Amino acid sequence: MNRLDRLESQSIYILREAVATIDNIAMLWSLGKDSNTMIRLAQKAFFGRMPFPLLHVDTGKKFPEMYAFRDEYAKKWNINLLLQECPDISETDEDLPPAARSAARKSLGLKAAIAAHGFRGLIAGIRRDEEATRAKERVFSPRGSFGEWQPREQPPEFWNQYATDPPPGAHIRIHPLLHWTERDIWAYIQREDIPVVDLYFARDGKRYRSLGDTDITRPIESTAATIEEILDELAQTRQAERAGRLMDHESEDAFERLRVDGYM
Numbered sequence: 001m002n003r004l005d006r007l008e009s010q011s012i013y014i015l016r017e018a019v020a021t022i023d024n025i026a027m028l029w030s031l032g033k034d035s036n037t038m039i040r041l042a043q044k045a046f047f048g049r050m051p052f053p054l055l056h057v058d059t060g061k062k063f064p065e066m067y068a069f070r071d072e073y074a075k076k077w078n079i080n081l082l083l084q085e086c087p088d089i090s091e092t093d094e095d096l097p098p099a100a101r102s103a104a105r106k107s108l109g110l111k112a113a114i115a116a117h118g119f120r121g122l123i124a125g126i127r128r129d130e131e132a133t134r135a136k137e138r139v140f141s142p143r144g145s146f147g148e149w150q151p152r153e154q155p156p157e158f159w160n161q162y163a164t165d166p167p168p169g170a171h172i173r174i175h176p177l178l179h180w181t182e183r184d185i186w187a188y189i190q191r192e193d194i195p196v197v198d199l200y201f202a203r204d205g206k207r208y209r210s211l212g213d214t215d216i217t218r219p220i221e222s223t224a225a226t227i228e229e230i231l232d233e234l235a236q237t238r239q240a241e242r243a244g245r246l247m248d249h250e251s252e253d254a255f256e257r258l259r260v261d262g263y264m
Contacts, residue, residue: 004188011038011176012045014139015123017162018174019051022121025174026082026113029054031066032211033196034125034177037185039077040194041176042123052123053080057109059102060085061213069197084113099216120166123174129181130241141173142166182241183234190227201225210242 001009018025027042027050029035042050056070074081086109092101113119126137138154140162166172177185189196199208199219206219220243224230 004184004191007180007184008041008044008188010179011041013160014162014174014176015042015045018121018123018140018172018176019046021162021165022172022174024117024119025052025121025123026055026117026119027052027123028110028125029056029070029079029081030125030211031056031062031070031197032125033185033189033200034127036073036194036196037180037188038123038125038176039079040188040192043077050079053082055082055084055113055122057084057086057106057113059105059109059213061102061215063197063199063211063214065197065199066211069195073195082113082117084109084116087112102213102216114171119171121172121174123176125177126175127177127180127182127185137173137175137178138162139175139178141175143171143173183231186227186230186234190231200230202229 027035027038029039039050039054042052054074070081073079086105089102089105091108092104094101096104110122114122128137136154141154143166180188188194197211199211201207202222202225205221205223207222207224208217208219209222211217220239222233224233
């Protein structure tokens with residue numbers, strides 16, 4: 001069994017454990033490479049038919065290519081898609097820096113979706129190698145009644161034993177990709193022939209390494225126009241994956257403040 005086989009097996013186990021132990025689950029679909037990988041894993045875990053809806057928390061500011069991708073593949077993959085619009089930026093914390101404040105709309109949108117549907121579990125495509133705050137996460141991560149996250153109160157996880165029973169009014173975030181790396185994701189996309197938004201591939205010397213909203217996401221300098229070239233680029237670069245995300249370059253604690261308040 002090679003590395004991708006081991007990663008796939010562990011993620012499928014996590015997904016099946018979540019469905020077996022937590023009622024009323026949804027999977028978050030950001031339309032990016034990681035959540036598309038989760039969809040493929042869920043298709044394998046549940047023999048082609050996912051036993052939960054996909055939730056897109058929509059800011060209305062994604063790239064046109066992302067919306068076109070969503071509409072095409074929601075039909076092709078026969079997805080039960082739930083859409084949740086985000087509130088206006090005026091409802092977010094005025095003390096946050098501009099890009100983080102824009103991103104905070106997603107936290108409020110997610111809270112609205114949880115309240116509307118009563119979700120007890122949310123499957124999210126975060127990875128520990130993606131950002132320092134996410135490195136503190138657990139595979140099954142409890143959230144408070146308002147979606148808040150307490151990094152110092154995360155339960156231990158030994159021998160694949162997970163805390164799957166959230167208290168009343170709370171929910172669990174499930175992270176089946178937490179142990180993957182960016183290179184793992186791209187290698188798996190290549191092996192499984194998983195469709196992705198073409199903004200990830202270089203055009204005119206630039207590509208998007210991480211996709212977010214149009215007003216707070218920038219491309220990186222790159223000539224990588226194929227998955228093989230992306231894998232070669234990642235083997236050499238020291239640039240952070242989220243280098244094009246503007247909120248990661250604002251105040252030192254802005255991203256952690258967002259995550260503590262319920263951000264993905």
